[in-house]
Amino acid sequence: MKLKGRAHKFGNDVNTDYIISGRYKFKTLDMRELAKHVMEDLDPNFYKKIKKGDFIVAGRNFGCGSSREQAPLAIKYAKISGIIAKSFARIFYRNAINIGLPVMECNTDRIKEGDELEVDLEEGIIYNKSRKKKIKFKPLSRFMIEILKDGGLAAHFKKYGTFKL
């Protein structure tokens, strides 16, 4: 799986309330509507800046807080192709894989706002085109890549009738 897009940078401990505020989270199950408010409390214009395929690039513990799947779903429906962070909160990480949103863990210090990135999920390589630098990350497990390729756990399960670890 290969992904391409620009980097939008955020800091450490971006919690699920910042990703999609509780003001909207409980009001609707329409993810396209929720997506318009993604990261709003950190950057009110964020949704408008996104071009299809862009990445969120962050520091440590991205997605900490609640277990609500609305958080990764809002990001996915905002047309973000993946999240690159130093580390992820585990429920968020799990939810992201389960809904088919790629998540990559590596040192993100050398990625700057607006950098053009190309990601190879199987190889575990991020190529920073703007800086002509390669960054390695621990490739996702085969099982997780299968889920991502199938578009999430629900579709994966429907296809095989088992988790197919």
Add this chain to the structure above:
Amino acid sequence: MGLTITEKILAAHAGKKRVEPGEFIEAKVDIALGNDITAPLAIEEFRKSGVKKVFDRSKVVLVPDHFTPNKDAPSAQQAKILRDFAKEQNLKYYFDVGRMGIEHALLPEQGIVGPGDLIIGADSHTCTYGALGAFSAGVGSTDLAAVMITGKLWFKVPETIRFIYRGKLNKWVSGKDLILYTIGDIGVDGALYKTMEFTGEAVSSLSMDSRFSMCNMAIEAGAKSGIIAPDKITLEYAKKHCSLFQPKADPPLADTVHCSLPTSDPDANYCEIRKYDCSKIEPQVALPHLPSNTKPVSEVGNIPLDQVVIGSCTNGRMEDLRIAAKVLKGRKIPSYIRLIIIPATQNIYLQAVKEGLTEIFLEAGGVVSTPTCGPCLGGHMGVLAEGEKALATTNRNFKGRMGHPKSEVYLSNPAIAAASALKGRIAHPAKI
């Protein structure tokens, strides 16, 4: 090499002799929980799958506790999705207003979860049940849907950090203070992806209520689960609560509540061991805007408050209400402070009435609400205005958590909360 209690429980549910940290497993789930925020999405996924019936009507538990009694039409709509689904699937464990409690206080009380179980819940504080010696982890709605369909889920076996709490607890110090102190020490990502195993004589001396509040906040250090090996206190609790429920149990309760007593082997593999001397720990307060931003209450300084909340899945249990009442008895809070007390379950509420605790709270000038998660997540029943400060016995103090993005939340145990309500600023009960 021996196994940790967590590895043993996971291995048993994966049908294996042993599992290693980092290994992916498919494991059977004993209980799967959803609430009025997370279950609607799971039910939608369940419907999409084309499957007609949940894998076991006695193992899927739905508790509408976040926005109930419903605060507005959209939240009523969400709760209705649960109610309709529970009826349609003839779920054994569905708790509506009047029987409802905050899920993580309710499930142990009702004997639905017990030692040795593997529990998942679409709520981050599902880690609470680790206090019973169960493996219990928060997941998302898709995971919940997968379990509703199959009764199984994939897990990555976590590494375990062992925490050893030595010595005797100081007066006014509870499980809440131990966990706040620990999160202050290791940080909000200090146990990321890992299990926190709480051990030592100070933990053994804790009541079940205190153990629940400790395991409840493992997620605030990023942990997958928190766990305390079952002992005499656990077993007494499990026996009492499981037997209460047994007459109604169908199929026999042994199916869901194992009441086995798994423990870690002496040569179990821990990725880290941390030791604390409890004689040096005083009641803790977490300052805005992270649960790791902790200080001993004596070092917090003068923080005037607008509101105090005593309740939540962390601290809305009997022990919490009793200690708050002990501090508040015969006293009145100042005019410009709001004290909101929320017993975590209907049974706790009733017991508080019988023991005369509600009378103490009302006479002190507090309000007592029916069980709800309400204010903890800025939902209802005590949302903060711009610039307001609250001290709460809840678990998270992120920016805007209890209302306006420019409001502030401080976290503490119920004794500190009660004393602070009386003083109108953060205060130690010994100073009342």
